Amino acid sequence: MKKIAVLALLSCIAFGALSAQSIKVLLWDDPLTKIIQSNIPDFEKATGYKVEVEMVAPPQVLPKTAVGVTSTSSDYDVVPMDEGNIPVFASLMSPYDSLPDGKVFKKTPKESVTPAMLDVGIWDGKLIAFPINGNIYVWFTRQDMVDNPKYKAEFKAKYGYDLTVPATFKQLEEEAAYFTSIGIGGFGPFNGGPAGVVAEAVYMWESFGTSFINWVGGKPKVVLDEAKAVMGMEFYKKLMTLSPKGSETWAHNERIAAFCADPKGVFTQFHWPSYIASYENPDKSLVSGKITYSAPPGGPAKRVAIRGAWAVGVPLAAKNKAGAAEFVYWWTSKAISQKVVEGNAIPARTEVLQDPAYAKNMPWLAAIADSMKYAVARPRLKEMPQIQDVVKKYWIMGITGQMPTVDAIRNITKETNDIIAKAAY
Amino acid sequence: MTSSRKPPIKQGVEARADGGAHPSLTRKSGKGREGAPLLFLIPALVVVFAVLLFPIGFSLYVSTFNWPLSEGMGPRVFVGLGNYGALFTDAEFWNSLKLQLGFVFVALPVELLLGFGAALLLNREFFGARVVRTLLLLPVFFLPVLSGITWRFMLQPRYGPLSQVLVSLGIPETSWLGNPGWAYAAVLMQDIWRMWPFMFMLLYAGLTSIPNELLEAAEIDGAGYWKRIRIVITPLLTPTIMTALLLRLIDALRIFSEVFTMTEGGPGSATLLFSLYTNKQAFTYMKVGMASAMAIFLLVLSVVFAATLVRKNMSLDVLERKAGNR
């Protein structure tokens, strides 16, 4: 046993010495990271580092990071974090300001990212991970349906105004009702994973003028206004009746299928920009080039776009911090951000998003920039995974009529309060 | 097709009046052989206990802590039996246990019946019999995650192939996975579809080793087909059936990825089986202490189960007596 331990120790030391020149990077599998991965040889040539990439499905990033990164040791030099997990890992990451300057690539200025998106990586006032994608609610509408003369005329005759891309909840509801009446899915809800359901719930609540959880005096507090929250849920419940059959279980895959592969599937819905590549891929989509992108329709209280981006950080215990920092600077540089845009993915860097050279061929970029003006984050606290499950459970019951919406909202408030109380802030 | 040699199957219960072990091979062989079972068991003991003993001990230890999966979630705090207390007052926990037990008690018997029936029917030669026997096993080999998403895909209204078949049979288009009852039924269906051929394979292998002499003797005695099944085949197959059930039970208690990709435990908690809830505690809520407490609870439940039900029907002595009872 002792021998094995010594051997293991020795091999660890030897391995440690070897890996000084390599950078271990954990990535989530996604069109954006594929673009990064394919450009890594250039980075290796420029810096002399060897990059070892481990790519896993997005939901697997959390367990891999949770197990592999502690304050004293880290399996990776660079780790990605989904916005919701920033509070969990913040204390294990090197603040961006403390990272050494790069030898080859210049430290990317924080100002290169829109403030609404930079917020993603900030915890306790410090930037602990650098936002790397511009992921925020964008509205997808079938332009070919909007342009259809028959639909146009019928809609105008019925509602008295022109059929356009919905910009308000009233328009959204009436247009969805019209298309449902002629056998086309009016709206595409999201009822999949808990994080996504919370995004829809917060979108409704904020649109009707109430927040879910706020930090008050260093403590999280449920501030949901019952009347407004019920109105938001009721509106979504109405939209559910204007959605295709089976949509009460729709996650991303089913929504993409309905919108892209079924000509009569869905007229209008939100999606994250990271999915645009799929909607515009003729292999997967019958509607590529036929979609208009816009900021989400605004509710009675205000216009809202939910944010949900990834950020990359360097663990405090990373073995090769200099290399890791260099990698982050390279990734967030202008040149790589341009490559990301060219691959139909969305970087966080503002100047690239707003570059007129891309605007013409990539109409969604303007919509993303527009959405960013209305950016709203979901609540951020360590207990969010549990709270999400509570919200999802009662939200779905409320919007599908299994439970009165008032009761659903009350249950959400009560059980969320219980979770926060148990966490003892 | 009769064998020229005497088949090495034990005949007659008289020879085994002691109920199982082989005296001539053990005690009577002298003291020098006392160490022999150990020699045979050492590799299994080493590989199973060396790899699992630490994790199980660790689980037990962790179950008394508030132990976040990530250090960033906060410190580890000793809570004694607090996790167990929290579990027993958690409605979700009892619900998941109920769903899991329901799953076991419905899926397994159905799988057994289908597997037994198929083994009886296919234990003969007809055109394509070998092809059928081989291809029937494909679902068992199917990657569980893939099985889950395929079933999810098949059940989607509008474009799902199974949904279309059902509609063409006159059943109204339904959101199968959106309804708590149907979703649970669908999860059961998926498992039955995937795993009854497993029962079939084991029972078929057991059937082929039943000597024809016994069946022929019963037939000469005037026993009809059903009677032969009841008085000759079933008793001889009992050990195999018990093993098959036990092995399926082990897997059914750990079922995860197929259900997760199919329903994620939903809608609501309608398909949140015990195993899925354990996983959720560990990897979503990042409460390893709670997940470990759930695992230990399952361990205790399994021990009780083994000590009562299994021991009665399947202790080694019974197994051997059954085998000797021919």
Add this chain to the structure above:
Amino acid sequence: MRRNRPAVNALIACAAFLVLAIELFPIAITVVNGFRRDVVILSGKPFELSQLSLRSYKLVLERPGFQKSLVTSLVVGLGSTTASVLIAAMGAYGISRFRFKGRNILAYSFLIFRMLPQISLVVALYLMYKFLGLRDSAGGLIIAYTSFNVPYVIWLLLPFFTSVDSSYEEAAMVDGCTRFQVFFKVFLPLVAPGLVVGAVFAFINSWNEFLYALILTGINAKTAPVALNSLIGSDILTWGQVCAGGTLMLVPVFIFTVAMQKFLIRGISAGGVKG
């Protein structure tokens, strides 16, 4: 052999093929979808077989690390199957042929250990493997898989072992064979069908395992289920590629079983037990 009545046989053959068709329906869908474009897959015409192409296969095989993961899976699967069957056969022999104190308890503790959900063991295994330097290696995975396969195979083999009469072994021992010679030369051939069944399931268990593979490996020893899962769990599900990858993963298990079936039949006749 039972007497074959042609009419009954024809009826059973029909029923068997019908059941087979139902069983293979989901798999057929997966296989076919591997050759279709995503937009066709989702179009709601599951049996329209136009525009088939090998593109998804090309794409999935070109994914960085996918081919390597298939090789790793094969190595780990075969390695752990060999080890599991050998070790479990010895263990089951020890349990079924000797009477010693604590025999029942030992047999059950194997079984109960196998009932523990992997989730509750994997964090501890990760820490242990990190300490021993076994992380992210095929060898480490083989050990882990063998540990959960051995109890399974032991219990799978017990009924086969107990149903074999010990008179052959006794005769061989009288002839002067040692216990191990008896085990390997006389006993194992007798229980070959059981060993084959054990091997098939040990292989499937290893081949399809996901959680250990996810947590205990990194870049070097990533297995095919983990690689395929990053296609399935990825934000954008590429149906065609998932189905192509899934079909590719069915091929080795299928070949393995067909090859094993030959052994199975040979094993039965060698044992002199004829069905």
